[in-house]
Amino acid sequence: MSIRVGEAAEAPSFQKAALPLLDNTQLRKNVRHATNVITNKRAIVVGEQHDWQQLRAAASSIKEHTLRYLDHYLLQFEEACTKAGGHVHWAADADEANRIIIDLVKQYGGSEVIKVKTMTSDEIGLNKAFEANGIHPHETDLADMIIQLGHDKPSHIVVPALHKNRQQVREIFMQAMGLSELGDKPEDLTNAARHYLREKFLKVKIGFSGANYLLADTGGVCVVESEGNGRMCLTLPEVLITVAGIEKVIPSFRDLEVFLQLLPRSATGERMNPYNSLWTGVHTGDGPQHFHIVLLDNGRTRLLNDPEARQTLHCIRCGACLNTCPVYRQTGGHAYGSIYAGPIGAILTPQLFDMQHSQSLPYASSLCGACYEVCPVKINIPEVLIHLRGRVVREQQSGANLEAVGMKAMAGIFASSRRFEAAQRLGRLGQWPFVSDGWVRHLPGMLGNWTSVRDLRPLPKQSFRNWWREREAAKTQKDKADA
Amino acid sequence: MRISLFITCYNDTLFPETGKSVVRLLERLSHQVEFPLEQTCCGQMHYNTGYQAEAMPMMRRFVEIFQDAEVVCIPSSSCVAMIRDHYPKMAEACGDSALVEKVNELLPRVYELSELLVNKLGLEDVGAYYPHRVTYHASCHSLRSLHLGDLPLRLLRNVRGIDLVEMQNIDQCCGFGGTFAVKNGDVSAAMLADKIRCVENTQAESCTAVDNSCLMHIFGGLHRQRTGIKTVHLAEILASTEEGKGE
C-alpha cells in the first residue's frame, strides 16, 4: 500500500525546518497574534460552558465506541446513504481515492471543481492529481484561496493562512485576480474574494467537499463552516463529491448534540460557527442531484491496530492543540512538514505516512500537556507522543547511535546506587575541562545545544546523599558519645 | 510522621541544597525523615525519550525501595507525574500481577512536597521567613499532571517577609521538556526567551517553582544574560527561617 501526503515526503526534520521560521519575524508576529486571539476567545466561550468536561467525556466515549464497531457503523452509513440516493465508494489509499474522484469528474464531463475546505483532500494530494488530469480545482475557503493563489502551503488546520498578514494577502489577490487597485482592510480583501468566487459558484457544475461527521443511522453528512462558501459548494452544483476519512462516522444524528457544542468553541472560539450543513443522499429539487462519497482509509486502519495510539483517530480537527502549543506558537505550521501541524500533526503524521522526517515529529514537543488539556475529545497527545518516541527508538536500534549508547549506559548506572555514586564522583572530576570562571558555558556535541544560549552550574562538591551520610554518621557518633 | 524522601537523581547530583531544605523543613515540622540510600532515578528521562524498556528496572527499583514507606515525599512534580501517570501501565505491561498490586498500593502514599504539606499535613503556614521579591513559575507537570493548582502559592503567601509577584503567562512552558531542550535547542531557546521576559517583567530577585529541572533551564538563560535574577526551589524558601537564614 502506498501512502503519501501531498509533497511532504521529502520534508526536512522538524529541527531543521524550524530554524528559518524562528528567524522569520513577520511570520512569528502573525502566528503569535492569531494564536493569541483564538486562545483568548476559546477560553471565554469554554469558560462559560459549565458542562464542558462532561461534553468532553461523552465525546471521547462516543469516539471510542465508534472505533470499536467501525465496520458496523460504516456499513450502516453506506446502506442508509445509498438508500437516500447517494453513491458510496471505498478507497484504501490516496491513489485510489484520487482515481475514483477524477473518474467521477470526467464521467460528469467537468473540467473545473469548486472546493470547500477539506484537510483530507490535501492529505491525498488531490489538487495536484486534478491538475495532472486537466481539471482545475477552485479553493473557495478564504484562507485556502490565499494559499492556492499564493502557491503556498497551509500552516494551520483551521486557519491555514494565519501566517499571512493583510498586506501579504492583498499582494497575492492583486496579482492572481489581475486587480490594479485593492485596499488592504480585511473587508476589502473579503469583498474581492466574494466577487471573484460568486461567478465560479454559479458556473461550476461539480462541487467537492470533506466532511466533519458522517451519521451512520441516517446516512447523512455534516459540514461545519463560517463563510458560506461551503453552502455554495454543497448546494449549487449539479454534482457533489465528498471525501471523508473512515473515522469521521458517528453512530447517530443525536451525537451531533455533543460535537456541535465542542467543535466551534474549540476551533474558533465561537459559541456556534455561522453555518452547519446537513444533507442525506439526494434531496429532490434541493441541492445537487448526484452525490458521491469516498470513504478513505489511507493508513487509518493501521493506526486503529495500535491500541495505545488509536485515540489519535478521535480527532475532530479543531486545531485547539495547535493554538495552545508553546512549540507551534514559536514556529507556526510549516516546520511540521505535513498538512497536519502542531501536536496533533506530531502524532498523526508519523502514524499515517512513512516519512523519514516524521521520526523527528514525536520529539517536537516539550510534553507540557497543554494540548491534552484543551483537546475536546480528550486525546492524550503527550502519552501518544511518548509511545511513538518508543517506536522511533526501536526503529533506530540497528545503527550505532550515540544517544542510544548514552541512554543504555545511564540505565546501567541507575541500576545500582553504587554505580550511581561512582558516576556522580566521576562527573565532579570530569567536568573541569568545561568549567570556566565557575560556570559551564560550552559543552561538546548535542549538549552544546544547551550551552548555546544557557549557562550551567557545575556539579556541586557534595551530593545530597553524601551530605546525608555525613549527617547520619555524625548523629550516630553523637548518640554513642551521649551513651 | 515517618517520611521517606525520594530526592530524585538530578536533585541529588545537582541541587543538594533542595534536599537539605526538605529535610530541615520536615524535621522543623517535627517529622522523621528517612533517606534510603539505594535509591537512584524514577526513569522519567528514559521513559519520555522513548527508552521505555530501559525505564522498567528503574520502576521496579523504586517500588522495591519505597513499598514499606509510610509516605514518600518527592520535591519534583515531574518525577511524581512519571510515577503516577506511567508506573501503573508499565507494571501492567510487565504482566506481573504482584508488581501491579504493589504499585497500586504505593501510589496513594507518594506526594509531591507541596501536596504533602497542604493536603496530607494540612499546613499552609510552615513558619518560613524569606524577605525577598519572588515570582512563581507553575511548571507543566505540577499544573497539568498533578493538578496542584494554587497549592504552592498558598504556601508562598504565608511566608513572612516575602514580596510575591505574579508573572504573566505563569502556566506557559519554559521550554525545558527534558531532552527537548537539547534535541530542539533552538525552539526551546525561543520558548525560554518568552519565559525570561515574563520573569524579568516582574522585577523579582528570584523565580521559584516546585521543579529544579525547569528552574535549571530558566536560570541557565537568566545567568547567560546576566540578569542577576536567581532561581530557588520552593523547598528552600519554605525551609528558610528568621533564626536559620538559610543555615
Add this chain to the structure above:
Amino acid sequence: MPESWTAREQILSRIRSANTGVNIAARETEYAAIERAYQQAASMSRETILRTFAERLHEYDAHVVETTSAEIANAIAEILKRNNQKSTVIAETFPAQLLPEGFAWLHESQTTTLDRSTIEGAISACEAAIAHTGTIIIKGAREITLLPDRYLCVVYEDQVVETVPEAIAALEKYAAESLTFISGPSATADIEMTRIRGVHGPRFLDVVLVRN
C-alpha cells in the same frame, strides 16, 4: 489479504482484525450506556431563554425584532422598508397570509439559481432555534437563504429552546432532511483574525421573534 479484494473488503477486514474480541451483540447496550452527563434539559426561565437568544444573535451582528403573531406582517414590512428592499423571494413553505401587502413577492419554486443570486432578500420560517448558541435551524430552502444578500427568518417563541441537545431532539423527525444551522450572517476571521461579516452568504440577518 487477497489481491483481488476490493478496497471495501480490505478496509472492513483490517478494521475487524484491529478490533478482535469485540462482540457486535453488545454494541447497542454499549452505545446506550455512554454517559451523557452534560446539560440536556433547559435550566433557565422562558423569559431568560428568549432574552439570551436575542442577545446571542445581536453578538453575531444579526438584527432582532420582537412582535406578536397578529403583527408579523407589519414587522416584516418595516424591515423591508428600512432596508429599502426591492425584491424578495419567499420560501415554499412560508404561509402567504403572514406577508404584508404592497410588496412584490417571488416564490422559491418560480426562481432559478441565477435569479436568486440577484434577488435582494429572502424570507423563511425555521424548524427550531437555540438560545445558548443563537442558532436558527431551517429545513430545505438552501439556495434562497444563501444567495440573496439579506435573509429574514421568522421564529416563534415556542420554537426557541435553551440547549443544543433540546434542539437536536426536536429535529429528530427531520434527521434525514437537508438541515442548515445558521448562527448569524456569514463571516470569516481568516485575515488577521478580524471578524468580517458576509463573505459568501447573506451579509444581513433579520430575525422576527414572534411572542405568544
